[in-house]
Amino acid sequence: MKMTKIAALIAAAAIATPVVAQDLHFPMLNYRTGPFAPGGIPFADGYQDYLTLINERDGGIGGLPIRTTECETAYNTERGVECYESIRGDSPLIVQPLSTGITYQLIPRVTEDGVPLHTMGYGRTSAMEGETFPWVFNYPANYWDGASVAINYLLDQNGDSLEGKKIVLIYHNSAYGREPIPTLENLSERYGFELVEIPVDSPGQEQSSQWLQIRRERPDYVIMWGWGVMNAVAIQEAANIRFPMDHFIGIWWSGSENDVVPVGEGADGYTALTFHGVGTDYPVYDDIQEYVVDRGLAAGNGDQIGSAVYSRGLYAAMLAVEAARTAQDLAGHAQITPAEMRAGMEALSISEERLAELGLPNFSAPFDVSCQNHGGSGAAMIQQWDADAQTWSLITDWIDSDRELIGELATADAAAYAAENNITPGCM
Amino acid sequence: MSENVLFALEAAANGLTVGIMYSLVALGFVLIFKASGIFNFAQGVLALFAALTLVGFQTGQVPFAHLINAIFGTNIHDFGFTMPAALAILLTVLVMILIAILVERLVLKHLVNQEPIILFMATIGLAYFLEGLGDIMWGAEVKRLDVGIPQGMSPWVDEVTYNLFGYGFYLDELSLWALGIAAVLVTALVVFSQYTKQGRALRAVADDHQAALSVGISLRFIWVLTWSIAGIVALVAGIMWGSKSGVQFSLSLIALKALPVLILGGFTSIPGAIVGGLLIGVGEKLFDFLMQPVIGGATENWFAYMLALVFLLFRPQGLFGERIIERV
Structure with missing residues (x-):
């Protein structure tokens, strides 16, 4: 009987005092x-x-x-x-x-x-x-920063002028992929470049139509907002049509080893944004x-x-x-x-x-x-893929986005x- | 010839080659459906599994390495050697045959005389199982697949079209290889089904299960044979698509592209799978080319299904499918 009472007291105490997780x-x-x-x-x-x-x-x-x-x-x-x-x-x-x-x-x-x-x-x-x-x-x-940093990088590459240039945005046809469009449209008006938007439906396993169009458009640069298999296929197609890889810039979600390794040598020189350092150094x-x-x-x-x-x-x-x-x-x-x-x-x-x-x-x-x-x-930096060394390396310092516009x-x-x-x- | 006409011709030519890639996936569906009346939901995953296994063999990867390491605390990943593509393909074919035997023993044998929907559900389960097995066996990371098929712009097509039209067409060499491989594959399948004993048995089962059984044809053997051939076709599709995009788990989604091809070509016709693929390929590329300025592109995914829907309204058995006769 005594034991029963003690057990009941312990049980009551356990219920009355909830265990507070110390983590x-x-x-x-x-x-x-x-x-x-x-x-x-x-x-x-x-x-x-x-x-x-x-x-x-x-x-x-x-x-x-x-x-x-x-x-x-x-x-x-x-x-x-x-x-x-x-x-x-x-x-x-x-x-x-x-x-x-x-x-x-x-x-x-x-x-x-x-x-x-x-x-x-x-x-x-x-x-x-x-x-x-x-x-x-x-x-x-954020994505608008990414769009702005990409354009600021291109301005730097072109003597601060993108007047008359043609830039293609190839994007995952989803809420994610469409995020940079308002910013890029705004920047297009401000800096006088022509923006061509080309959507790719998920997952993006087949993109020959899109890259035929890019081949016809003859853009100066291609910016990519992709994810998953879309990235590797796009980089492969770009290599196939012999688009210069250093004129192809991916958002940070299009800049992983998964996106370039399947393409092999063809991906050499591909660039992408990053908002953090690369490698293990x-x-x-x-x-x-x-x-x-x-x-x-x-x-x-x-x-x-x-x-x-x-x-x-x-x-x-x-x-x-x-x-x-x-x-x-x-x-x-x-x-x-x-x-x-x-x-x-x-x-x-x-x-x-x-x-x-x-x-x-x-x-x-x-x-x-x-x-x-x-x-x-x-702020973000530009990283570039070296297919021989199989590594990304940073090719710019931090580039600020246009926070006033954003x-x-x-x-x-x-x-x-x-x-x-x-x-x-x-x-x- | 005006520039736009040339661009349209180029889009159509690309559609033909892409269509063949769709046909390679659709062929596997047709083979199994024709022989056993099963719509094999797992066909796309079979292509993925075959490609994963091929890369695993080629790179000397240890299967189930992650599981082994987790259980035994080891740190093994590969055997330390690589394998020639031809040997790796041969071993993968053997694995696909083993899968066919296991599918027959563990799944189909127990579902004889069941409704088609039951068999269809079983293949859904098989798809999930194989996807998980592929993940545990070979890992989920993206893998590079290279069996020596060239990729990139075909200089020959570029030169010929430039000389003809003053504008060099872009055609991917990989897609041109797909054309040749599909031609060889279809020829081999036709020869096999017309001129070999097993092929005739397969056709007999496709025509009438009961009659075939009554003359001593083993239904179980035919199922193993059919699933083995479908596995080999899946390997071919896996190689072509895996070379294009790397081997990753979205590869199984290529099966979605085969469905409209089957509706167009018919579920029971090998030539239908080829013609259906070509029609879908050319149709979607031309539609995208013509409508892109109006509606903004990215039409390929839904255009194929819209075309299939139109076919379902007017010719539900597809172009080459067996005519549906319902007696009341």
């Missing part, structure tokens, strides 16, 4: 399967490896371990939303869906639930307007080797380390960890809530000194996030969104 939950909405897995796997591996490094080397953030949960979206919007629904009650500190389609579906949900959403280099561009999208962040660069990779790989903790096959999209995943994880540190400093305690994480993201400051301390010197352009600007610096476009788009959704913009 920081970083969910991962990955895609390791399906047609877009070649892009999803390296990003997921880079993201996970960096978080493992922080746990193994530093014991977590502020003394609390990072807990990761993985949900497979297969780059499918419905499955992505289901993944979010499955983790939203588990205090997710930051959600990164790596899909513009999923992002659009999640924006109203995270706003209602109070969960920070980070869409690094993808998603809704006007989410950089923090007063309208307080829970959404797209630093350090950064001290952080020594730590990843020591604390992650050598301990048998590498994510996936462990064969993606140093690839372009792996570096991007690592960068996304680094920014999430830095935001969590900032949030802990602001809150004055380690066990932060999603709302406190949001405040940390809004106060995030990435300086050259901090990048060097993290073992990533000059890996990113420095930037500060604020209530008004959730979009970071907008700000105008983003403000107009955000204002329309606010009006549609009865949002009164303002800082939280």
Whole structure:
């Protein structure tokens, strides 16, 4: 009887005192399967490896371990939303869906639930307007920045004039692919170049019509907004029609090893934008080797380390960890809530000194996030593929985007969104 | 000749070669449907699996390496040697035959006399299984496939058309090779079905299952034979498409291009698959060329299905399909 009473008391105490998780939950909405897995796997591996490094080397953030949960979206919007629904009650500190389609579906949900959403280099561009999208962040660069940086690079290559030039935009015929069109149209008027828009339906396995048209148009440059198999096919077709590869510029999602390796020698000289460094020549990779790989903790096959999209995943994880540190400093305690994480993201400051301390010197352009600007610096570099060495190398320094123009476009788009959704913009 | 006419001719010529690539995929569907009445949803995945296996053999990749490493804590990825393309193709053919035997033993044998929709559902399951198996066996990363087929602009076509019209046409050498390979493949299939004992047995089963069984033809053997041939055709399609875009999991989606080809050509006709492919190829390229200035391009995906829809309205059995006779 006595034992029964003790057991009942223990049970009652367990119910009355909920166990508080002493960890920081970083969910991962990955895609390791399906047609877009070649892009999803390296990003997921880079993201996970960096978080493992922080746990193994530093014991977590502020003394609390990072807990990761993985949900497979297969780059499918419905499955992505289901993944979010499955983790939203588990205090997710930051959600990164790596899909513009999923992002659009999640924006109203995270706003209602109070969960920070980070869409690094993808998603809704006007989410950089923090007063309208307080829970959404797209630093350090967005698609409109990408379009502007590409044009600024071409201006630099052509003595600051694109007058009379013809530029083709070949794009994935989706919300993602159509994102840069307003910016490019605007820049076309400003700088006097002719813009020819050529869509490619998903997945883009067959593009001979598009490249016949490009051959007929005889453009000076081709800019590509592709993803998945579309990239490799486009680069192969460009090589087939003998289009000069150094006049072919991809957005950062068209600049991975997956896009150029299948083309072989033909891809030599192809260029793409990037908003982070390339290769493994950064001290952080020594730590990843020591604390992650050598301990048998590498994510996936462990064969993606140093690839372009792996570096991007690592960068996304680094920014999430830095935001969590900032949030802990602001809150004055380690066990932060999603709302406190949001405040940390809004106060995030990435300086050259901090990048060097993290073992990533000059890996990113420095930037500060604020209530008004959730979009970071907008700067990017140009990387070029060397088919013999099988490596990307940087051929420019940081190129700034035209933030004045992009700000105008983003403000107009955000204002329309606010009006549609009865949002009164303002800082939280 | 005006510039626009030349451009249209060039688009049509490209349509012909692309159409042949579609036909290569459609052929596998026709073979299985003709012999067993099964619409094989897994045909696209068979092409993907064959291409993955071929690259795996060529590069000396260890199958299931990720799984082995995860279980035993090892760090193996490849055998350390590469294989000549011809040997790798031969070994892949053997793998495709093995798959045909397993499909018959583990799936079809247990579904004899079931409704076509049941068999169709079984092939959907097979597609998912093979896709997962390919992922675990060979990994999901993009792979380069090179069996020595040249790619790029054909200088011969460029020169001839330039001399004729003053404008050099662009045709991809890979597509020209596809034309030749398709011709050899169709000839081989016709010779096999007309002049060999197994081929005649296959035709007998296609005509009437019951009658074929009554004269001692083994239905199980014929199914293995049909799936083996479809597997080899899938390998050919996988090589051609994989050379074009690299071997990646979206390769299985090429099956979607075969459906309108089948509707046009008929589900039971090998020449129909070829003609259907050519019609779809030329039709979609010309339509895109003509309508691009008006509606902005990217019409190819839906144009093929629209054309198929028109055919379904007026000739549901396709151009070469068996006439549908319903007796009341």
